[in-house]
Amino acid sequence: MTFETLTTNALIENLDAVIAFAEDRAEQFGLDTKKKFGLLIAVEEAFVNVCHYAYPQTPGTVSVTCGSEGEAFVVEIADHGEPFDVLSLPDPDITADIIDREIGGLGVFFIRKLTNDVSYRREEGRNILRMVLHKALPG
Amino acid sequence: MDIQTQKEANATVLTLSGRMDAVTAPEFEGVIKQLIADNITSFVVDFQGLDYISSAGLRALLATAKLLKGKGGQLRFANITGTVKEVFDISGFGSIFQMHDSVAAALAEIS
Numbered sequence: 001m002t003f004e005t006l007t008t009n010a011l012i013e014n015l016d017a018v019i020a021f022a023e024d025r026a027e028q029f030g031l032d033t034k035k036k037f038g039l040l041i042a043v044e045e046a047f048v049n050v051c052h053y054a055y056p057q058t059p060g061t062v063s064v065t066c067g068s069e070g071e072a073f074v075v076e077i078a079d080h081g082e083p084f085d086v087l088s089l090p091d092p093d094i095t096a097d098i099i100d101r102e103i104g105g106l107g108v109f110f111i112r113k114l115t116n117d118v119s120y121r122r123e124e125g126r127n128i129l130r131m132v133l134h135k136a137l138p139g
Numbered sequence: 140m141d142i143q144t145q146k147e148a149n150a151t152v153l154t155l156s157g158r159m160d161a162v163t164a165p166e167f168e169g170v171i172k173q174l175i176a177d178n179i180t181s182f183v184v185d186f187q188g189l190d191y192i193s194s195a196g197l198r199a200l201l202a203t204a205k206l207l208k209g210k211g212g213q214l215r216f217a218n219i220t221g222t223v224k225e226v227f228d229i230s231g232f233g234s235i236f237q238m239h240d241s242v243a244a245a246l247a248e249i250s
Contacts, residue, residue: 041194048193095231098235099204107194110226113229
């Protein structure tokens with residue numbers, strides 16, 4: 001499957017379009033329902049992070065690229081913001097007293113849990129988060 | 140996401156359907172904040188028709204729980220199943236909230 005890219009303004013209101021694009025590509029690839037559900041959460045979390053943090057001053061765009069490499073479905077989410085590796089955030093501390101605290105890092109935690117592999121790179125002035133899901137269910 | 144509100148004898152039941160994501164979670168918070176402003180503090184949230192939840196949804200539920208705790212209110216969840224339950228379990232939120240197998244069971248625990 002060839003790689004296709006959707007570029008949109010980094011605004012939460014564009015979430016539906018981003019999810020619809022990723023879902024369509026995942027279905028073309030043949031990702032099973034359960035993995036597709038995890039993929040869509042991971043894509044939402046990555047997209048929302050860009051919307052919230054990549055462009056504190058001026059509006060910017062986000063590109064979502066989906067395709068396959070062999071038996072793996074690959075999604076890359078790219079922005080032109082300041083260099084920032086979202087994977088550097090620690091996992092959230094979720095215990096009963098969370099109700100009394102602020103919670104941070106939950107989105108990134110989901111990205112880690114729901115993909116088979118995730119990595120960050122800085123390339124040509126862009127932050128690129130690469131997420132990989134294997135076609136086969138993890139054993 | 141669609142939110143239906145039903146007043147029962149001892150609590151207000153919010154029935155959710157569709158997707159609870161970064162776009163729709165604020166709608167849920169808006170609805171429940173308005174009810175709390177009207178002095179309603181006992182809630183059961185029915186997840187039967189909800190087929191998607193992300194961290195934005197969990198944050199909205201957490202913010203609601205925090206708000207109600209401050210007011211001595213009650214918040215119980217019913218019918219969390221399937222993929223939505225998996226999200227609760229992965230996050231650890233499954234052990235934080237009071238969850239029930241049915242709306243009736245949740246209502247029975249409201250004091």
